[in-house]
Amino acid sequence: MARATHLKALALLPAFALAGATMACGAGGNGSGGTTTPPSSSAAAAQQIPTETKDEKLAAMVPTTISADGKIVVGQDQTYPPNEFVDANGKVTGFDVDLGNAVAQKLGLTMEYQNADFSGILAGLAAGKYELAISSFTVNAERTATVDMVSYYKAGTSLGVLKGNPDHLTPNTLCGKNLAVQKGTVQVDDATKRSQDCTAAGKPAINIQQFQAQTDVNLQVQTKRSDAMLADSPVVDYAVKQTDGAVEVVGQPYDTAPYGIALKKGQGSYAQAVQGAIQAIIDDGTYAKIVAKWGLNSAGAITKAELNPAG
Structure with missing residues (x-):
């Protein structure tokens, strides 16, 4: 996955x-x-x-x-x-x-x-x-x-955020943000590398919040306990549909x-x-x-x- x-x-x-x-x-x-x-x-x-x-x-x-x-x-x-x-x-x-x-x-x-x-x-x-x-x-x-x-x-991989993307986030502007991901996924590695890039540039690290279930990851974003999530693009696309647009995708899938x-x-x-x-x-x-x-x-x-x- x-x-x-x-x-x-x-x-x-x-x-x-x-x-x-x-x-x-x-x-x-x-x-x-x-x-x-x-x-x-x-x-x-x-x-x-x-x-x-x-x-x-x-x-x-x-x-x-x-x-x-x-x-x-x-x-x-x-x-x-x-x-x-x-x-x-x-x-x-x-x-x-x-x-x-x-x-x-x-x-x-x-x-x-x-x-x-x-x-x-x-x-x-x-x-x-x-x-x-x-x-x-x-x-x-x-x-x-x-x-x-x-x-x-x-x-x-896709980046999912709240409708309207209130923090104007992209995959490259997550330094200092709360980012939800599922344990054991390639998104954990992705987020870790991005956080290392943040600190190397003198910026705050990404607060990577790992959860055992993807449903918990989705909940984090909807309840504003996370600023964004990274997940497989079919999963984020499905979240957009099933929440009537309360979650939205930023940009295009990558990797x-x-x-x-x-x-x-x-x-x-x-x-x-x-x-x-x-x-x-x-x-x-x-x-x-x-x-x-x-x-x-x-x-x-x-x-x-x-x-x-x-x-």
Whole structure:
């Protein structure tokens, strides 16, 4: 993920529904600023995605230690709408969930999504707690050194502020400001580097406020306890829509990089099976339907799934 104390109630409400009395994880976006309007969670839920047909060749590439029980156990931080979150009915949903389900169908399996703190998912994968992780992980060299990653979308980082941008902030004018980010994300590294640049120039450091859940990050901005937030651009775009413009995006996304499904290394052809499944749903048109359903910028859609691409 360019991006994951959960306030559990937040995760159970519709994504980013923070306005009024109602209150509701890697880099996201593609650098182009967005061409579609993210739907509400209820509107997206009403859109049906075709069921995939099992590919026997790909299914045979999955290790029997994984396929024997008919499911893939997935680590996921479900506080990151529109990519992965729990809707008002308590159902896990989102772009990554629809994509993961389609991949599982191609492999003749089902996905069992287990909620986890974003910062601990890859460690859980390495320890064998999960058999796959799909949680808006940005592909980078640090991650591919320890896990295999199969690309499925391209995204960047966006700066989110209160409507009207009262402090006239940009990513380069955050010195001395309160900046909310999710723990374990590439935005933490980004903010740390920017803060170092501030102090090197004799300016006050950025007060980097790290939270376990992205929903908590969003709340910080809306309640004015943070001046701004950095998050994946699909996430900030979704916040704008779900808060009726109470949050706005500053400028264009930057640092575009692929999202990747993460798998433990050394599992034979498992990673290639997942790569083949993603490519199959790209080729048959299901992938484009999932991207459109969740209002993601179509310019971030990929045409080729790659194993451990350059981040």
